[in-house]
Amino acid sequence: xxxxxxxxxxxxxxxxxxxxxxxxxxxxxxxxxxxxxxxxxxxxxxxxxxxxxxxxxxxxxxxxxxxxxxxxxxxxxxxxxxxxxxxxxxxxxxxxxxxxxxxxxxxxxxxxxxxxxxxxxxxxxxxxxxxxxxxxxxxxxxxxxxxxxxxxxxxxxxxxxxxxxxxxxxxxxxxxxxxxxxxxxxxxxxxxxxxxxxxxxxxxxxxxxxxxxxxxxxxxxxxxxxxxxxxxxxxxxxxxxxxxxxxxxxxxxxxxxxxxxxxxxxxxxxxxxxxxxxxxxxxxxxxxxxxxxxxxxxxxxxxxxxxxxxxxxxxxxxxxxxxxxxxxxxxxxxxxxxxxxxxxxxxxxxxxxxxxxxxxxxxxxxxxxxxxxxxxxxxxxxxxxxxxxxxxxxxxxxxxxxxxxxxxxxxxxxxxxxxxxxxxxxxxxxxxxxxxxxxxxxxxxxxxxxxxxxxxxxxxxxxxxxxxxxxxxxxxxxxxxxxxxxxxxxxxxxxxxxxxxxxxxxxxxxxxxxxxxxxxxxxxxxxxxxxxxxxxxxxxxxxxxxxxxxxxxxxxxxxxxxxxxxxxxxxxxxxxxxxxxxxxxxxxxxxxxxxxxxxxxxxxxxxxxxxxxxxxxxxxxxxxxxxxxxxxxxxxxxxxxxxxxxxxxxxxxxxxxxxxxxxxxxxx
Ligand code: DMJ
Numbered sequence: 001x002x003x004x005x006x007x008x009x010x011x012x013x014x015x016x017x018x019x020x021x022x023x024x025x026x027x028x029x030x031x032x033x034x035x036x037x038x039x040x041x042x043x044x045x046x047x048x049x050x051x052x053x054x055x056x057x058x059x060x061x062x063x064x065x066x067x068x069x070x071x072x073x074x075x076x077x078x079x080x081x082x083x084x085x086x087x088x089x090x091x092x093x094x095x096x097x098x099x100x101x102x103x104x105x106x107x108x109x110x111x112x113x114x115x116x117x118x119x120x121x122x123x124x125x126x127x128x129x130x131x132x133x134x135x136x137x138x139x140x141x142x143x144x145x146x147x148x149x150x151x152x153x154x155x156x157x158x159x160x161x162x163x164x165x166x167x168x169x170x171x172x173x174x175x176x177x178x179x180x181x182x183x184x185x186x187x188x189x190x191x192x193x194x195x196x197x198x199x200x201x202x203x204x205x206x207x208x209x210x211x212x213x214x215x216x217x218x219x220x221x222x223x224x225x226x227x228x229x230x231x232x233x234x235x236x237x238x239x240x241x242x243x244x245x246x247x248x249x250x251x252x253x254x255x256x257x258x259x260x261x262x263x264x265x266x267x268x269x270x271x272x273x274x275x276x277x278x279x280x281x282x283x284x285x286x287x288x289x290x291x292x293x294x295x296x297x298x299x300x301x302x303x304x305x306x307x308x309x310x311x312x313x314x315x316x317x318x319x320x321x322x323x324x325x326x327x328x329x330x331x332x333x334x335x336x337x338x339x340x341x342x343x344x345x346x347x348x349x350x351x352x353x354x355x356x357x358x359x360x361x362x363x364x365x366x367x368x369x370x371x372x373x374x375x376x377x378x379x380x381x382x383x384x385x386x387x388x389x390x391x392x393x394x395x396x397x398x399x400x401x402x403x404x405x406x407x408x409x410x411x412x413x414x415x416x417x418x419x420x421x422x423x424x425x426x427x428x429x430x431x432x433x434x435x436x437x438x439x440x441x442x443x444x445x446x447x448x449x450x451x452x453x454x455x456x457x458x459x460x461x462x463x464x465x466x467x468x469x470x471x472x473x474x475x476x477x478x479x480x481x482x483x484x485x486x487x488x489x490x491x492x493x494x495x496x497x498x499x500x501x502x503x504x505x506x507x508x509x510x511x512x513x514x515x516x517x518x519x520x521x522x523x524x525x526x527x528x529x530x531x532x533x534x535x536x537x538x539x540x541x542x543x544x545x546x547x548x549x550x551x552x553x554x555x556x557x558x559x560x561x562x563x564x565x566x567x568x569x570x571x572x573x574x575x576x577x578x579x580x581x582x583x584x585x586x587x588x589x590x591x592x593x594x595x596x597x598x599x600x601x602x603x604x605x606x607x608x609x610x611x612x613x614x615x616x617x618x619x620x621x622x623x624x625x626x627x628x629x630x631x632x633x634x635x636x637x638x639x640x641x642x643x644x645x646x647x648x649x650x651x652x653x654x655x656x657x658x659x660x661x662x663x664x665x666x667x668x
Contacts, residue, residue, distance in 0.1 A: 045069055045125055047146045059150045062114045067125065069107035076107055083128050086111050087141075090121035100128070115150035120193030122147055122591060147587050149185050149193045190587070191645040197594060198643035202250045204601065204610070205636040208627065209247075209255060211608030212239050218266060224609035225625040233281060234272030234329060237262060242284045242629035244301075245291035245661045246637040249649060263289070264300055269311055275326040275334055278315045279345040283412070283659040284629060286312065286352045291661025293359065294654065302359055309356050313368055316353075318392035321371040322346050325392075340388035340400050346376055347413030348658055350420055355663045358423070376413075382433065383440040385413065386482065405479040406444060407491030407546075412658035414438075415496065418504050422655040422665060434504065435512060438520065441497075444480055445523065446555040447473050472526035474533060476549045476557075489564075490557070491546045495531035495572035496658075498524040499579035503651075506583050528580055531573040532592045533557060538616040541599030542567040565615040566624070569604055571634030571660065578642045582651065593642040600635070634660035 017031050046068050057063050069080045086099035094114045101109030115121070124145040126137055208222075212229075216222040219229025220238035232238070240259045247256040286308050293301035308329075315327035315334060322341045324334040350369040357366035379389050379399045387409035388402040406414065417434035421427060442448060477494045479487040501524040505517060534543040537557065546564040547557045574596055581589035603621045604610045610631055611623035637660050641648055654662035 045144045047123060047144075047148075057115070057148065057150050059115045059117050059119075059152055062112050064110050064112050065123070065148075067101055067103075067109045067111075069103060069109075080107060080109075084109065084125045085128055086113075086123050087126050088113075088121055088123045090115070090119060092116055092119070093121055093123075101125070118150050118152045118192070119196075120147055120149050120190075145591065147193075147591060149189055151189050151192070187585075187645075194590060194643040197597070198640055200601075201597060201636055201640040201643060202252070204597075204605075205246060205250060205632065205640070206252070206255075207605070208609040208632060208636075209243065209252075212627075212632075213258075215608060218262070221629055222609050222627050223625045224606050224611045224627050225623055227608055230626075231274070232276075233285070234274045234276045236269060236272055236281075236285060236329075237267060238284055239629045239632055241267075241288035242633040242659065244288050245295055246632055246640070248292065248295045249637065249662075250640055260292075260298070260300065263292075263304055267304060269308060269329045272329040273331055275328045277345075278312065278323050278325060278327050278334075279342075279348060281308075281327075281329070282312060282349045282352050283657060284633065287657040287659045287661040287663075288633065290352055290355050290359070290663055291657070294355075294662055294664040302356075306356060306360060306362075309353065309365055313364075316349055316368055316372060320390070320392055320395050320397045321368075321375040322389060322392040322397055323349060323372060336391075336393060338391050340402070341390065341392055341397075343376075343385055343387045343389065343410050343413045344408075346372055346389060347416050350416050351423060351655070351657050351663060354420065354423060358666075359664075383436045384443065385410070385437075401482040403479045403481050403487060404444065405491070405494070406441065406477050406497055407479070407494030411493055411496060415500050415658055418500060419655050419657070422503075422507060423663065425666070425668070431508070431512070435508075435516075438501070438504070438516075441477075442523075444477050445475050445527075446478065446486075446549070447475065447553060472522040472529075473554065474530045474556075475523055475526035476530055476555050477527060478549060486551065488549045488551050488558075489546050489561075490530070490534070490549050492531070492534055492543045492570050492572055495527070495534070495543075496575050498528040498531065499572075499576035501527075502576075502579045502583050506651075524576075524580065528573075528576050528589070528592075530557075531576060532595075535573060535596050535599060539619045540603040540613065540616045540621050541595060542603055542613055542616040542621075543570070543573060544616045545570075560617060565617060567604070567613045567616050568626075568628050569600055569610060569612060569631050569635050571630060571638055574635055574638035574642065575660070578638045581642055582646060590642055593639055597639050630659060 015033055015035050017033070019028070047065055065086060067084075067086070068076050070076055080103040084101045084103070086095060086101055088095060088099075092115065094116070096112040099111050101111050103109040122145050124141045127140060132140075208224075211224055211227075212222040215227045216229030216239070218235075218237045218240075220231045220233045220235060221229065222239065223230050240262050244256065244259055244263075247259065286305055289301045289305035289308065292298070293305060311329045311332070312327070314332055316323040318324055323346055325337060325339055325342070325345065327334040350373055353365040353369035357363050375397045376385070376389070379385075379397045381399050384404045386399045386402040387405055388400040390398045390400060404410075414434065414437055417430050417437065421431035421434065424430070476490050477497060478490060481487055501520050505513070505520055505524070508516075531543075534547060534557070535541055538544060538560070544560040544564045545566055545568070547560045550556050550558045574593060577589045577593045577596075580586070581593075600610060603616075603619065604613055604623070606623060609627045612626050612628065614622040614624055649662060652668070653665055655665050656662050
C-alpha cells in the first residue's frame with residue numbers, strides 16, 4: 001500500500017493511519033506518526049540585503065548582498081550543491097572576491113558590493129565550473145535576475161516610508177495580490193534609476209527623427225539604407241503625423257513645433273491621389289492629429305483632423321457601411337476590389353471618428369462610426385469573430401468562412417470594443433461585447449484550462465511565497481481555422497493582448513470582474529512572458545513576425561518559418577509591458593523592456609535611423625530599407641513610457657488608439 005500525501009510547506013505534521021479489518025471484532029492496526037516534509041531542491045533564489053530598507057542602496061557604501069535559496073514552495077534553505085558567482089550588467093559595480101558565493105546549510109550565500117554612483121543595475125547568479133550548458137546558464141540567469149537600485153546619499157530621505165508601486169488607475173485586484181516582494185524601494189527612486197534609460201529611448205527616437213528630417217522630410221517614410229523618402233500613404237508626411245504625440249510626451253518641444261508648422265502650412269491632402277489603405281490613414285494620420293489635439297488642445301490639429309475625416313467619410317460609407325480597403329483622398333474614390341473586408345480594418349475607425357464628434361460637437365462622424373459597428377454586428381456573429389467579412393458593397397454584410405484570431409487581421413477590432421467604452425463609459429454595450437469576446441478567447445489559448453488555473457492561483461495568493469510558486473504558464477495564443485482546427489502559430493501582433501486585458505481589468509466594474517479577475521490576470525502575465533520569449537529566443541533578441549508553437553504541453557515555441565523571420569520592430573510587446581508595469585509596478589516588465597530596447601539598438605540601428613530586419617536569427621543582421629512610422633508612434637513611445645514615471649501619461653485621462661495616440665477621455 002502506498003499513501004500519497006502532499007504538503008505545500010516544509011514542516012512537521014501528524015498523520016494518523018488506521019487499518020481496520022472487515023469484521024468489528026478484528027484487531028485494528030493504528031499508527032500515528034509525525035512526518036516531516038522537507039524542502040525539495042532549490043529552485044529559486046532571492047537577493048536581499050538588510051541595508052536597503054530605506055529605498056535603494058546608497059552609492060559609495062559597501063553593502064553585503066545576501067542570496068537566499070528557496071524551494072519551489074518558497075521555503076528558505078534547501079542546501080545548494082556547487083558554487084555560484086554573482087554577475088552584473090553594470091561596468092561600474094565593484095564586486096568583491098569576484099562575486100563568488102558559497103551557500104551554507106541554511107541556503108545563504110554572501111558577497112559584498114559597492115556602487116560608485118547612483119544607478120539601476122541587474123545582478124544574477126551563474127554556476128561556476130564548465131559542466132553547465134549555455135542553456136542551463138541562461139535559464140539560471142533568467143530565473144535569478146534582480147534589479148538593484150543605488151541612490152546618491154541623501155540623509156534627508158533615509159528611513160523614509162517606502163511608497164507603494166506606481167499606479168494611476170485602479171489596479172487589478174489579482175495583480176495586487178501577487179505584487180512582487182516589496183523591496184522597499186521608493187517609487188521616486190525607482191523612476192530616477194530608470195530615467196537614464198528613458199533618456200536613451202528619447203535619444204533613439206531623435207536619432208531616427210534626425211534621419212527622417214534630413215533625408216525624407218514631408219515624405220511618408222524614411223528608407224534608412226538608401227537615405228531616401230518614400231510615399232507609402234499618398235505623400236502626406238505620415239511619419240510627421242505619426243510622431244506628433246510621441247514628441248509631445250517626450251518633451252521634444254522644438255521638434256514638435258517644427259512638425260506643427262508642417263501640419264499648418266504643408267500638409268496637403270489634395271496631393272494624395274494614390275489609393276492608400278483607409279485603415280492605416282485613419283489610425284496613423286487621423287489618430288496622430290487627434291492625439292496631438294488631445295495633448296495640446298490646439299485647434300490647428302482638430303481642424304486638420306476634421307478636414308481629413310471629411311475626405312475619409314465616403315471611404316467608410318459604402319452601401320453596407322463597411323469601409324473600403326483603399327481610397328484616393330484627393331480623387332474621392334476607391335477601386336472596387338471584391339476583396340473581403342478585414343475585421344480589424346472595419347473595427348478600427350470608431351475611436352477616431354467618435355473622438356471627432358466628442359471634440360467638435362458634430363454628430364456626423366460618430367454616425368459613420370456607429371453605422372460601421374452596426375454593419376459588423378449585422379453579420380450576426382458575436383464574441384470571437386472570423387477575420388473576414390463580405391466586401392463593402394455586399395448587402396447585408398456577412399461573415400466569411402475564415403480563421404479566428406487575435407493577431408493579424410483581427411487585433412484592433414477587439415481593442416476598440418474595450419476602448420470605445422473607456423472613451424464613452426456610459427455606453428456599456430461596448431464593454432459587454434468585449435467581455436463576450438474575451439470570455440471566448442481561451443478557445444485560442446494554450447494551455448487551455450484557465451479556470452483550474454485560477455483556482456490554484458487563488459490558493460497561491462494567500463501567501464506571497466506561495467504566489468511566487470505558482471507563476472502562470474507561458475500561455476500562447478493561436479488561430480483557429482474555420483473548421484475548428486488549431487493553427488499552431490503565434491503572431492507578434494497578438495502581443496497587444498496582455499496589455500489590453502490588463503487595461504480592461506483595471507477598469508471593469510466589480511460585478512464584471514468576479515472570477516475573470518484572477519483568470520485573465522494570469523493569462524495577461526503568462527502571455528506577456530511568451531511575447532518576451534518571442535524576442536529573447538532569437539539570435540538577435542528581436543522578435544520574428546510569428547513563430548510556430550508545439551501542439552503539446554508545455555506548448556513551447558517550435559520554430560520560426562522562413563516567412564516569419566523578419567522584424568518591422570513592432571510595438572506590441574513593449575505596449576503590453578507598459579500596461580503591465582503601470583498596473584503592477586513589477587520591475588520585471590521594465591527589465592524585459594530594456595532587453596527589447598537593447599536588441600533594437602544593437603541590431604536595427606543604422607546611420608540615419610532604425611531599419612527593419614530581414615532575419616532575426618541571423619547575426620549580424622541584414623537590414624531592410626524601411627522604417628515603419630509606427631516605430632516613431634509606438635515602439636519608442638511605449639518604451640519611453642515604460643521607463644518613465646506614471647505622470648508621463650495619465651491613463652485615467654487618455655485612452656490610446658491602436659497606433660498609440662492618446663485621446664482625451666471624459667472627466668470622471
Ligand atoms: C500598428 O500600425 C498598429 O499597432 C496596428 O494596430 C497594428 N500594426 C501596427 C504595429 O505593428
